[in-house]
C-alpha cells in the first residue's frame with residue numbers, strides 16, 4: 001500500500017490515526033464512559049414503524065433548532081410487519097427480530113415534531129415514494145437554512161451504489177403541528193472516488209455515507225463530514241508501525257486486521273449553497289483497528305474540535321475490541337492532529353451485560369447524547385430479548401479537555417432545542 005503522503009499528497013493535511021495501541025485502552029463498563037442500563041420495559045414511539053438513526057433539525061453551526069416553538073427530528077424509519085406472512089415463524093408468531101434486522105433494506109426518511117423536545121408525534125415521510133432515486137434512504141442531516149423555513153436534507157441514497165445527495169424543501173408550522181413540504185428534487189453530490197475513499201468495486205463491504213455538513217467556526221467555510229473506508233482493493237492495505245502505535249511486547253501480531261479500513265471523510269464546498277463539493281483526504285483513519293466509523297459529527301467547544309463517530313464491536317479488527325457506542329477525538333484545528341478522547345476514543349459504550357441496548361449516538365453541543373434502542377435482554381441469560389426500534393433515554397456527558405464523563409440521564413428521546421427560530 002502507498003504511504004499516506006503518497007496517497008493523500010502533501011496538502012492540505014495528513015489523516016490522524018486511531019491506532020491499535022489507542023484501541024487497546026478501550027474498556028467496556030467504565031462507569032464514566034458507559035451508558036446506564038436501559039430497562040426492558042421501555043415505551044415505544046410507534047407500533048406501526050421502527051425508527052433508528054435520529055437526526056435533529058439543526059443549523060449549520062451545529063445548534064439543535066426548533067421552529068415556532070416546535071422541535072423537529074428526522075429518523076430512519078421502516079414499517080413493522082406484525083401481520084405479514086413473510087415474518088410469521090413456524091409457530092405462528094411474529095418474528096420481530098427478523099423484521100428488525102431486515103429494516104436497512106427499506107429505510108425511509110420520516111420526520112416527527114414535539115412541543116416538549118420529547119413525546120414525538122409522527123409527521124410522515126419527508127419525500128413521497130419515487131422521489132429518492134434508490135431503494136434506501138440512509139442517514140444524513142437536516143439543516144434549517146433561514147427564517148423562511150428552507151431546509152436542506154443531506155442524506156445517503158443507497159442501492160444501487162451509495163451517493164451523498166441533498167434535497168431542498170421547507171418546514172411549515174401551524175398551531176397544531178409541523179409539515180415538511182416540497183422535498184421533490186434530489187441532487188446527487190458525490191460518490192467514493194477510489195483514490196482517497198474506497199469504492200464498491202474495490203470492496204463490496206465498503207461504506208460511504210452519513211453526510212454531516214457544517215460551517216467551520218474558524219474559517220467560516222462550508223464543509224461536510226461523512227463515513228468512508230480508505231481507498232484500495234480489499235485486502236491490499238497494510239497495518240504497519242504507524243497503524244499499530246506504541247504497543248507492549250507481545251502485541252505486534254495484527255492478524256487479519258488489514259481488512260478493517262474505516263475512515264472519517266471530509267469534503268469542502270466550492271460554493272455558498274453546498275451544491276458543488278470537493279472531497280479532501282480523510283480526517284481520521286482506523287486501518288487495522290475498525291471497519292466502520294459511522295455518522296461522524298462535531299461539537300465545537302472551548303475553541304476545540306470534538307469529532308464523534310459511532311462504531312460496533314463486530315467491526316473491530318483482530319486483537320482489539322470495544323463496545324458498540326460513540327467514540328471521540330479532539331483537535332485544536334479542523335485538520336488535526338486528532339487525539340482519542342479518554343486515551344482510547346471510547347466516550348459512551350453499551351454495558352457488557354446489554355451489548356446491543358443502544359446505537360447510533362449523536363452528541364449534541366449541549367452535551368446531550370441521543371440514541372435508539374436496538375435490543376434489551378429480558379432474562380438473566382440474555383437469550384430472550386425485546387427489540388426496540390424506538391428512542392433510548394438521552395444521556396448527558398461533560399466534555400472537559402481530552403476527557404469525557406457521563407453525568408446525567410434524561411427521558412426517552414429527549415432532544416431539547418438550543419435555539420428557536422420564528423419563521424417569517
Ligand code: FRU
Nearest residue numbers: 104138139209210294295360
Ligand atoms: C447507523 C447506520 C448508518 C446508515 C444507517 C443504515 O446506524 O448504519 O451508518 O446510514 O444506519 O440503516
